[in-house]
Amino acid sequence: MDRKRIAGARLSQTDRNLVLIGMPGVGKSTLGVLVAKALSTPFLDTDLQIQAEHGKRLHEIIARVGLARFKQVEEEAVCSLAVTGTVIATGGSVIYSDRAMAHLKAHGGVLWLDLSCPLLEKRLGDLDERGVVRAPGQTLQDLYDERRPLYERHADVRVLLDGLDHKAGAAAIVRAWQAWKDERGRD
Ligand SMILES: Nc1ncnc2c1ncn2[C@@H]1O[C@H](COP(=O)(O)OP(=O)(O)O)[C@@H](O)[C@H]1O
Numbered sequence: 430m431d432r433k434r435i436a437g438a439r440l441s442q443t444d445r446n447l448v449l450i451g452m453p454g455v456g457k458s459t460l461g462v463l464v465a466k467a468l469s470t471p472f473l474d475t476d477l478q479i480q481a482e483h484g485k486r487l488h489e490i491i492a493r494v495g496l497a498r499f500k501q502v503e504e505e506a507v508c509s510l511a512v513t514g515t516v517i518a519t520g521g522s523v524i525y526s527d528r529a530m531a532h533l534k535a536h537g538g539v540l541w542l543d544l545s546c547p548l549l550e551k552r553l554g555d556l557d558e559r560g561v562v563r564a565p566g567q568t569l570q571d572l573y574d575e576r577r578p579l580y581e582r583h584a585d586v587r588v589l590l591d592g593l594d595h596k597a598g599a600a601a602i603v604r605a606w607q608a609w610k611d612e613r614g615r616d
């Protein structure tokens with residue numbers, strides 16, 4: 430379906446995308462797949478789209494083009510999405526782009542996956558190997574403090590994942606999604 434048709438269409442409730450945002454390592458990509466399986470929807474990971482377009486890993490793209498350009502690349506990739514009824518895992522830095530977030534929100538509900546910073550720290554290895562949009566010397570805690578208000582601002586719902594394994598985390602997301610739709614009178 431092309432973007433014009435989506436923009437002009439009245440999305441039915443089931444057409445809404447379920448959009449996952451949150452810090453790197455919180456589980457958007459892995460839990461997103463489980464949620465898509467549970468809801469019998471397609472799954473799309475914007476990071477994988479960007480990697481496939483460039484034929485490179487994210488940290489290599491960031492190293493090559495720099496942080497500012499990477500944010501533009503991410504914004505362009507997100508703004509060109511034209512899917513419906515899909516679980517979308519975003520990259521953790523997408524919330525720096527108001528334009529990307531507006532595009533995602535126009536066609537979806539946004540769930541912020543949150544995990545306390547010490548738990549996140551335990552889970553993540555070398556941030557440089559992972560490829561994270563951060564200034565030199567910025568710690569994970571610094572990044573969490575910087576981004577928390579942005580995730581909060583852009584999210585329709587926050588899902589706290591502390592103490593939940595993959596299965597329980599995915600189930601919590603599905604519950605939060607259904608509750609959000611029920612609250613808004615959606616199916
Ligand atoms: N609920 C969870 N409990 C334990 N480990 C998890 C959980 N969710 C994700 N992980 C692990 O954390 C790592 C990062 O997950 P990933 O989905 O890549 O995060 P993101 O896409 O948000 O950066 C992966 O190794 C994944 O298996």
Ligand SMILES: O=C(O)C1=C[C@@H](OP(=O)(O)O)[C@@H](O)[C@H](O)C1
Pocket residue numbers: 451452453454457458476487488519520521522559560561562563
């Ligand atoms: O938070 C970030 O700065 C980033 C997170 C990555 O995705 P995940 O959130 O899936 O790790 C990826 O988009 C990119 O390397 C930048």
Ligand SMILES: [Mg+2]
Pocket residue numbers: 457458459476518519520
């Ligand atoms: Mg991911």
